[in-house]
Every structure is written in C-alpha cells, then in structure tokens.
Amino acid sequence: MSKKKILFECQHCGLTTPRWMGKCTNCGAWDSFVELNEQQQEVVKHAKSTSSSAKAISINDIEEEEIFRFSSGNPELDTVLGGGVVPGSLTLIGGSPGVGKSTLLLKVGGDIASSGQNVLYVSGEESSSQIKLRANRLRANQSSLYLLSEIRLEQVLVELEHREYDFLIIDSIQTLYSENIASAPGSVTQVRQITFELMRIAKDKNIAIFIIGHITKEGSIAGPRVLEHMVDTVLYFEGDSSQELRILRGFKNRFGPTSEIGVFEMRSDGLVSATEIGSRFFNRDSEQAGSALTVIMEGSRPIILEVQALVSESHTANSKRQATGFDNNRLNMLLALLERKLEIPLSGYDVFINVTGGIKISETSADLAVLAAIISSFRNRAISKKTIFIGEVTLVGDVREVYGMDARLKEANMQNITKALVCKKPLEKTNIKTFIVDEVTKLLEWY
Secondary structure, three states: OOOOEEEEEEOOOEEEEEHHHHHOOOOEEOOOEEOOOOHHHHHHHHOOOOOOOOOOOOOHHHOOOOOOOOOOOOHHHHHHHHOOOOOOOOEEEEEEOOOOHHHHHHHHHHHHHHHOOOOEEEEEEHHHHHHHHHHHHHOOOOOOOOEEEEHHHHHHHHHHHOOOOOOOEEEEEOOEEOOOOOOOOOOHHHHHHHHHHHHHHHHHHEEEEEEEEEEEOOOOOOOOOOOHHHOOOOEEEEOOOOOOOOEEEEEEEOOOOOEEEEEEEOOOOEEEEEHHHOOOOOOOOOOEEEEEEEEEEEEEEEEEEEEEEEEEEOOOOOOOOEEEOOOOHHHHHHHHHHHHHOOOOOOEEEEEEEEEHHHOOOOOOOHHOOOOOOOOHHHHEOOOOOOEEOOOEEEOEEEOOOOOOOHHHHHHOOOOEEEEOOOOOOHHHOOOOOEEOEEEEEHHHHH
C-alpha cells in the first residue's frame, strides 16, 4: 500500500508544509496549521498548477488595448479607481466593521443600475429584506438592481448564467463557500479557490466585480495574502466609524495610480462624496497656540491639514512623546533637532502631536509645520490661519523642497492662504507671499 501523503496548511497565509509547525515561518502566526484531507490537497495542487499552452511573443508585437471605464456614480470612488470602473476588473474593499463598505457599494450598485446596467448584489450576511430596508434609506431602489441572499458559490454561478450582469458585488468573500471544497467558509482553501473562480468569471464575462473583505485585528484583510495579489485593485477604508468623514485609499491598482484617496461623508442617506473637502481638515476661524497648517499630497490631490501640538511640563521622570496621524519616530527626531539646533529645552516637557481629520501623514512635507506647532505651543503664541508651512527637515537642520510645490500653493491660494514658509521660491507665480526658510534656525527669526 502507498503511504498516505500528509499536508498541513497555515490558515493565515496559506503556506503548505509536509509536517506540522507551531509557528508559521512565513507570516509568524502561532498554532495556525491545519491538516488537509485528500480532497483539499487536490484543490491546493490544482490552484498552484501553472501549466499553460501559451507561447511567449515579442513585446513589440503586442497591440495596445484601450481601457474602457464607466462611472460608478460616485466621484470620489471614480477618483480612487483612476477614473471609473473597468469592466472585467476584480476589486477588493476592506475596512473595519461599520465603516461603510456595504453602504457604499449598495449605493454605487443603485447608481449604476439607474443607468440601465444590470447589477447583482450577493449577500451572505444579510437577508434580502434587510438589504431592501437599507436600499430605501439610500434611495437605491432600481429595477435593474437584483439581490441574492446566498452563500453557495454554485448558486451564484447559476444566477450569472440565468441573466447577463454588468456589475457584481460580493458581500463578503469570507461568507461565500464552494460545495466542492470540504472546508469551512472563510478558510484559506475556500477563499483562494473562490477568488480564482471570480477572477475567471470577471475576465470571461467582462463583469466588474467588487468584493468586500473582513479585516483582522491588525487591520489587514482576513484570509491568505494571495487574495490581495490575485485581485486587480485593493482599497482600504480608513477612519473611525464614529466620525463623519471616511477615507478610501487605494493600495493597489492595475488600471491607475495607487496613491489616490477618496473622501466620503456619512449622512442619513448613506455614504456620499464629501464636497468642499479643501476646508474639511482645518479650522480657519479660531487662532490658538500650538496649531499650524501644512499641505500634503494624496496622489494628485493637495489637502490642507492642521497640525496641533501640546507642550506641557512633565510630572514624571520620563517625558511622554505621542503622535496621532504622524510618525512617532520622526517626532522624536524633530524634538532632538529642536534641542540641538534651536536650543529649546524640551527634555522636561511632554509633547503631543495630533493631525486633525483622521488622515495619517505618510510624507515628510509636514516636518516644518510640526516644528512650528511645537514652538507655538511652547511659547504660547498663536500662528495665523492664513500661513502654511511646507518643507522636509533633515537631521542637520536643513529644510528641503518637496514635490508638487506649485500644486500645493495653488490649493492654498484657493483656500485664501496669504503666506507660505518654504525652502525656496516657487517656479510659478502666485498671490501667496513666500518666506524662504532653508534652515530651521530661520524659523525662529520668522517668529
């Protein structure tokens, strides 16, 4: 008799090994390996097979295909997707519970259906009557919007053969399962094989498919990492469900830029595109010590943010340094620079930094604004709301230019900003009066 083949699979990342391990060597998860039966081993073997009869051809012989897009009915979502929805694409949307994933896609499905296209909304978490109640609130009732409360993949495929659809929404991928795979819904094997099948359907039938994915407590999409590699676009919702503004950020996009964001506002009629976002992330009315404005670039969109700082005397031996929306390690670097270059004694003070609006600053253009806010709080002197600070601060105390300076200043001019502290004069003419700050020591001279 032939010896039975044993195979174990990590339920976090999908790594397979012939022996059980307490800790996964790929993702570091503990006690995550589960033994696969013969049927499950065949599924894994089939999914990993890459046999193909295609032959390589010269890149010069390949004809370019023009990408066609259609509007989702939501300007902010179209911006994140790179201009609209691409037929035949597979998009994954993740986010914390209650952030608005299902609400947004149901509203988008209703808007697309209003243009005469057939939309199928598949839900494994809610009944059709529950979705109907939400659709009434969102005003998404359209005759071309079809609801299917089903968790079996085979029934979804039958419905796709029964009627031609242009747009498919899966809510969510972790609740869908295939009867041909002997494992629980949401397992690595189920998620991987179902995503392969959805990808094949999207390409064969030229259907735009949107998948909603649950996230883990670490904030990543639940299931194997291969899920994000298989889809064409990966979008994440940022922001607390208790806040009105939500941010949809693109992390992967095969049909457009990956750094665009969409800003949404949760209202009584659902999640809608936020209008006039230029003034949503700062307060132009009150001038208080410890507040400074800067302009960051999110993709091709400049956004004015308010950086707040609080400097107070420490009552403990170890001073606290905490940042919300800003890198804490970079904050420690800037504080050390203040003590060394500007001789500001902050060792006996607690320093707290907050970026309003829930946006996380991932670039270095806000360094100068952080320094200005800290100095303002330390000296208890308010900074005018018509002044912005743009520049990267180095370890030696220099202030360097950041990309997109002209676009940043143009946005600042539209928001009635009159003064800007930058490292050098902009190339394009502007109505904003610029002050050259190429060293951090000149920041004190400006004060």
